Amino acid sequence: xxxxxxxxxIVSIVTIFLLVGSVVLQRIVFSAAESSSDVYLSPSSFIVQxxxxxxxxxxxxxxxxxxxASAQFVVTYDRQRLEYQDIDVSSGFGVEGVDDQSGxxxxxxxxxxxxxxxxxxxxxxxxxxxxxxALSAGxxxxxxxxxxxxxxxxDPEGQYALYxxxxxxxxxxxxxxxxxxxxxxTPPPAGEAIAPSPSLVSTQRIVHSNxxxxxxxxxxxxxxxxxxxxxxxxGTNSQLSNxxxxxxxxxxxxxxxxxxxxxxxxxxxxxVFDADGQTALSWPVRSFTTGELNEEGxxxxxxxxxxxxxxxxxxxxxxxFVPRDSEGNLVSPGSVNFRVKEGEASLSxxxxxxxxIISLATLINTKQTVVIEAIADDAVVASSSVVFDPSLATExxxxxxxxxxxxxxxNVQMALVFLLMLMLVSALALIRLxxxx
Amino acid sequence: MRYLYLLLLVVAIIVVxxxxxxxxxxxxxxxxxxxxxxxxxxxxxxYCPTQATVVNTSRLNRPQQVSVxxxxxxxxxxxxxxxxxxxxxxxxxxxxxxxNYREETDRYRIALKVGDVNGxxxxxxxxxxxxxxxxxxxxxxADVDMSGIVDSDxxxxxxxxxxxxxYPPGYRSSW
Numbered sequence: 001x002x003x004x005x006x007x008x009x010i011v012s013i014v015t016i017f018l019l020v021g022s023v024v025l026q027r028i029v030f031s032a033a034e035s036s037s038d039v040y041l042s043p044s045s046f047i048v049q050x051x052x053x054x055x056x057x058x059x060x061x062x063x064x065x066x067x068x069a070s071a072q073f074v075v076t077y078d079r080q081r082l083e084y085q086d087i088d089v090s091s092g093f094g095v096e097g098v099d100d101q102s103g104x105x106x107x108x109x110x111x112x113x114x115x116x117x118x119x120x121x122x123x124x125x126x127x128x129x130x131x132x133x134a135l136s137a138g139x140x141x142x143x144x145x146x147x148x149x150x151x152x153x154x155d156p157e158g159q160y161a162l163y164x165x166x167x168x169x170x171x172x173x174x175x176x177x178x179x180x181x182x183x184x185x186t187p188p189p190a191g192e193a194i195a196p197s198p199s200l201v202s203t204q205r206i207v208h209s210n211x212x213x214x215x216x217x218x219x220x221x222x223x224x225x226x227x228x229x230x231x232x233x234x235g236t237n238s239q240l241s242n243x244x245x246x247x248x249x250x251x252x253x254x255x256x257x258x259x260x261x262x263x264x265x266x267x268x269x270x271x272v273f274d275a276d277g278q279t280a281l282s283w284p285v286r287s288f289t290t291g292e293l294n295e296e297g298x299x300x301x302x303x304x305x306x307x308x309x310x311x312x313x314x315x316x317x318x319x320x321f322v323p324r325d326s327e328g329n330l331v332s333p334g335s336v337n338f339r340v341k342e343g344e345a346s347l348s349x350x351x352x353x354x355x356x357i358i359s360l361a362t363l364i365n366t367k368q369t370v371v372i373e374a375i376a377d378d379a380v381v382a383s384s385s386v387v388f389d390p391s392l393a394t395e396x397x398x399x400x401x402x403x404x405x406x407x408x409x410x411n412v413q414m415a416l417v418f419l420l421m422l423m424l425v426s427a428l429a430l431i432r433l434x435x436x437x
Numbered sequence: 438m439r440y441l442y443l444l445l446l447v448v449a450i451i452v453v454x455x456x457x458x459x460x461x462x463x464x465x466x467x468x469x470x471x472x473x474x475x476x477x478x479x480x481x482x483x484y485c486p487t488q489a490t491v492v493n494t495s496r497l498n499r500p501q502q503v504s505v506x507x508x509x510x511x512x513x514x515x516x517x518x519x520x521x522x523x524x525x526x527x528x529x530x531x532x533x534x535x536x537n538y539r540e541e542t543d544r545y546r547i548a549l550k551v552g553d554v555n556g557x558x559x560x561x562x563x564x565x566x567x568x569x570x571x572x573x574x575x576x577x578x579a580d581v582d583m584s585g586i587v588d589s590d591x592x593x594x595x596x597x598x599x600x601x602x603x604y605p606p607g608y609r610s611s612w
Contacts (some may be wrong), residue, residue, distance in 0.1 A: 071589055108589060152591070
């Protein structure tokens with residue numbers, strides 16, 4: 001009887017172990033490694049003469065091998081500066097669709113014939129090469145759309161676990177100029193790719209930027225994805241001996257580079273910071289040229305601007321009225337008035353110099369869009385809108401963690417601890433039972 | 438007394454085991470499930486159909502629309518089925534599956550294949566061509582995973598899941 005009782009206890013404990021263990025093990029997931037990828041255009045900057053050719057590579061670099069089923073890339077460019085010519089897709093990919101819509105090129109690719117349905121890609125690879133013809137002189141941005149640029153990769157352990165490994169995109173800035181004797185950045189030899197500067201662990205990025213070069217100052221507007229700060233290093237040569245940075249942590253920023261000289265080329269580099277002050281992104285060096293003030297010119301509504309930062313998380317912001325003539329030259333504002341066309345806000349003049357600075361303050365605490373107009377001789381010469389949205393100040397960037405090769409998730413660790421404790425308790429109970437016999 | 442302690446330990450372990458079993462991934466958290474149902478697994482994260490097409494082949498019924506619970510469960514309790522009958526179920530943008538219904542407490546768990554854009558119960562180059570033509574469009578049938586936009590994920594799902602769904606024998610009407 002005693003032996004029977006002991007045997008019964010042993011069998012019961014083993015059965016319970018198998019039952020609990022099988023249930024717990026069903027929840028165990030060995031996190032298969034997910035790759036992270038930076039997608040960028042190479043070279044990161046270029047200088048070309050009008051009617052010259054520009055070749056830009058779409059490059060993707062992977063932290064660990066990725067299993068790609070398909071991918072899409074959307075490239076936008078100023079069609080006044082560049083004309084799309086051709087695309088050359090890497091032999092490692094098959095083309096499912098290419099569409100250029102004069103200012104935007106869409107590319108849809110799948111693994112090439114050598115790969116089958118899903119292809120394994122690793123390291124730094126060239127996806128395709130876009131060829132453009134340079135048109136009129138001036139600065140030009142070629143950008144990868146961060147929302148629509150996407151790689152559909154699969155988790156090798158899961159049949160339907162599609163994920164997008166792209167964590168950053170980096171654009172290219174170029175200048176179409178007849179003056180090509182001086183180069184700031186030497187493009188890399190063909191076939192090489194420049195390592196991207198964005199941090200692998202930050203998702204902060206510049207969503208939109210606008211540079212207005214006046215006669216004695218430059219206005220720079222930056223819209224960030226998350227609240228942060230901006231610093232601009234600038235100068236008349238590559239030393240970039242001057243520096244200006246924003247004093248507030250916001251989504252949108254306006255920087256004024258003052259005391260500049262007329263008809264002078266200035267170089268600058270933009271650095272973006274997260275809300276905690278960490279450097280998140282640095283642009284390559286770029287340039288602009290200041291203009292001249294035409295004292296006798298008249299305001300042309302087609303060339304004049306009312307520059308505002310938007311969206312804004314604070315209760316007040318500044319607008320800048322930049323009057324220009326039909327040639328694009330800066331002119332005196334004359335007797336220009338400003339009014340709020342839509343929204344609950346108040347206006348006040350901060351400076352009547354050229355450009356004119358206007359202070360705008362929202363009168364309510366909730367999100368709203370305010371429309372402002374500049375009026376000269378009873379005609380609207382410029383208008384702009386500002387979105388006041390205090391809720392954007394609380395949106396923080398997610399953390400992109402580096403993946404590891406094989407990891408036990410926390411459920412597994414807790415499960416193992418639980419099983420070990422169960423074994424210990426059961427062993428003690430069994431020993432006690434046997435001794436009592 | 439020692440057997441009482443042991444018994445309490447066993448009961449506690451069994452309770453924990455059943456709790457872990459009932460909350461494992463893939464099973465709806467909502468406990469109010471019908472007595473007989475089909476649960477579809479391996480669904481894309483954004484895939485959430487509201488209706489499923491069901492055909493009872495044994496009675497040669499016309500297709501009827503049945504509500505989908507929690508984006509993944511089709512109830513069999515309200516279909517007036519008797520054992521043993523064969524039914525076919527098709528979710529939007531997915532291949533059809535067949536079930537041999539045996540009793541009132543039957544529960545099924547089936548992996549679904551999405552990618553059938555044109556509704557012919559075959560995932561092939563025709564579906565891939567429709568997806569590529571409507572790339573970046575929204576609110577179209579080519580949005581396989583119901584993410585709100587036709588993108589490379591939809592193309593990837595159609596390529597991975599290419600194949601032919603099950604057809605009811607002798608049933609030639611379209612889904």
